[in-house]
Amino acid sequence: ACGGTGSAAGNAGSDKITMGFAQVGAESGWRTANTKSVQESAKKAGIDLKFSDAQQKQENQIKAIRSYIQQKVDVIAFSPVVESGWDTVLKEAKTAKIPVILTDRAVDSTDKTLYKTFLGSDFVEEGKKAGTWLVDESKSATDTVNIVEIQGTTGSAPANDRKEGFEEAIKANPKLKIIASQSGDFTRSGGKQVMEAFLKNNPDIDVVFAHNDDEGLGAIEAIEAAGKVPGKDIKIVTIDAVKDGMTALSNGKINYIVECSPMLGDQLMDLAKKVIAGESVPERVVTEETTFTQEQAKQVLASRPY
């Protein structure tokens, strides 16, 4: 077992910490990088990782968490696919005295004792950064700027928060108008499909705000298929800054990217060790992030780790 206080669970006869990690899925480049980061950091930290992929379904994640409870892991970490509906299973973990760490996405539970800490980005801030860029970009616009929004997974913290932040920021210029908004489920194919429908129904789209790079990359395909030039005829702003997104930004097909870091592994393992040792941890750990223009993307592209 872990030998620490704070947890009654553990594998008898082993000093290794066991972590059960319930991942969202493999929906995006961001997610792939995040999974790799968690797996590599666990190895480096000498933590035995049990990993599951929920394929973007909450019921699968709940099943995985229940199985980790049954296996008496030392700590459970997970990235909740949606915000709501976690109290029951989190109470089960609490009753079993297994600490839970939220990674990447938040839950909306009012009972803060159901988890030890939440490590991840400030998604409202990310949405604001995207909106603020657009306000600046459209300073001299004389006509209405028609925006279409491709949302992330419905009910997920990043979709809810990025929408909120973006809407808040674009209020600064009443010419900026969201004319359509739909979920692309954070996938490339979803982004493409939604954009195809948007293009059919709206002859005059100026800007795409996609909640992640993959959706933006799907939108690029749809825009090109419709005979328009992404980045010029229709401007695109996205969030994540994964390799494929940054490549499209360098090539002028995306106009601006707000960074969201998937490299949460090291911090997660560190927090897990502390929680198991009974040390106090901050209730919120926010990731540090930046933004990229096309010029900046060209400069850093070669050195991006994911």
Ligand code: GYE
């Ligand atoms: O932006 C998106 C992924 O939760 C921050 O999930 C994460 C988001 C990320 O599918 O690409």
